[in-house]
Amino acid sequence: MSQDPKVIRRQKLRWRIRTKVHGSATKPRLSVFRSNRDVYVQLIDDNNGKTLASASSRDKDIVAVAGNKVVKSLNVGKAIAQKALALGITACVFDRGGYLYHGRVKSVADGAREAGLKF
16 A cells, blocks of 8 residues: 555545445445546445446546536536436445545536436
8 A cells, every 4th residue: 555644544534434335236335536637436336346337537428528627527427327327226325435525526426416316
């Protein structure tokens, strides 16, 4: 593991969150990873260890949209919600991945809620 204090702190937060947040096939975990440039989200069934759907700001339809990173994160949230609804998933639990709930992480959640996903 990296010795960077910020990385260690986020990893400890992730572990603490993961003890409380658990996804199933009917109510998967919506996991968010935020890099400096992009945002990646996955719907994960923790019982089987499977990723049910994923979306990122690197997808072709989201890259084509003009805007800053927060706007692209909103579109990523809408995209993952559309994929979830296509699979018949209407509810999930939100895993912020150790990041603070503001900015791009909040934008992903807002986009998913706007598109019809409940959590």
